[in-house]
Amino acid sequence: MRRFAVLGNPIAHSKSPEIHHAFAASCGHDIDYERVLVESGDFVAVVRQFFAAGGIGLNVTAPFKGEAFEIATVRSDAATDAKAVNTLWCDAQGQICAHTTDGSGLLQDLEQNLGWTVEAKNILLLGAGGAMRGIMGPLCERSPSVIHIANRTEARASELAALFSDRVCVGASALHDIPDRPWDLIINGLSSGWDGSFPDLSLSVLSPSAAAYDLIYSDSETPFMAWARAKGLTRISDGLGMLVEQAADSYAIWQGIRPETARVFDLLRPGR
Incomplete structure (x- = not known):
């Protein structure tokens, strides 16, 4: 089973586990995705321990997006622009890679979902x-x-x-x-x-x-x-649509396929 998580503080409100498990079900993937409450000063250690234990990908929310950028060795252009990221993973060489899907998720919601x-x-x-x-x-x-x-x-x-x-x-x-x-x-x-x-x-x-x-x-x-x-x-x-669409972009980075998002909207907010 491939392991994923979202890191933040607070984190109990996060809908990311429901979203990613719904994506996995639609794609036929077997995953574990959990919320992790991270205390101030512990972020770097939590990230390194997660990947050392075989974890595949991390989402990052407030207040750790800046630290997520700093810990990465490989950064996308979007990450460099923002100096803050919401998506981490390791490449074949074991380097921590960083990208932000917030902007692409926002545009997908504005242009495609809302018109x-x-x-x-x-x-x-x-x-x-x-x-x-x-x-x-x-x-x-x-x-x-x-x-x-x-x-x-x-x-x-x-x-x-x-x-x-x-x-x-x-x-x-x-x-x-x-x-x-x-x-x-x-x-x-x-x-x-x-x-x-x-x-x-x-x-x-x-x-x-x-x-x-x-x-x-x-x-x-x-x-x-x-x-x-x-x-x-x-x-x-x-911003629910942005949340779902940026999650789909993260999922695509980790799993190589971008899931459909319409059913997730129906799950989270019927009649949206």
């Missing part, structure tokens, strides 16, 4: 943390008209914008100083979404068909989703 367009759109990103860094590269590849990064700390938004300024028209500001523009797509990555709060942003200009996407997944409406609905937006989604 939303990124190309030539005005995109507003809320937050400048690791989650945003992980999706910036793939978003740039779709040639949006502009990407604007708004963050509580403007300096951090500017730092992230500077990393991608040669790929796309990109701007940065504090949350209270977002420029007036007909925003087509708002993606939320603010950490406040986890604690049940969301700032009351004063966006006076939105595209008539603007869409709102929360990187957080939840079985109930998130604070950001509620804010977007109050603004009159009707195209609103949480």
Whole structure:
């Protein structure tokens, strides 16, 4: 039996075991996939012990994506862009390899599952943390008209914008100083979404068909989703689709086949 796991803290909420076991069942694979709670300072030891014991692949969630990047010897271009990864495995030489599937998973959900367009759109990103860094590269590849990064700390938004300024028209500001523009797509990555709060942003200009996407997944409406609905937006989604699609991309790296995702959506959220 091939062994896999997801590492994080907290980790009890993770849907990854259900997702990957469903993938395995659909592909006829026999796997074991578990949640592992990792304490601060133990990440490197846990990873090395897992692979030394014959483990095949690891998913990594907060707050260890940066450490996952650092431990790897071989890194994909996407991993190097993000400096944070969610997928680890060992190659034939025993080297730890790293990739992030967050960006590809997001685009798959936006474009294929939801039918939303990124190309030539005005995109507003809320937050400048690791989650945003992980999706910036793939978003740039779709040639949006502009990407604007708004963050509580403007300096951090500017730092992230500077990393991608040669790929796309990109701007940065504090949350209270977002420029007036007909925003087509708002993606939320603010950490406040986890604690049940969301700032009351004063966006006076939105595209008539603007869409709102929360990187957080939840079985109930998130604070950001509620804010977007109050603004009159009707195209609103949480991040469950991104979670499933990035998991499918990880599965493909480890198993050599990308599973179908539709049945997993039906399992996790019937009628999605």
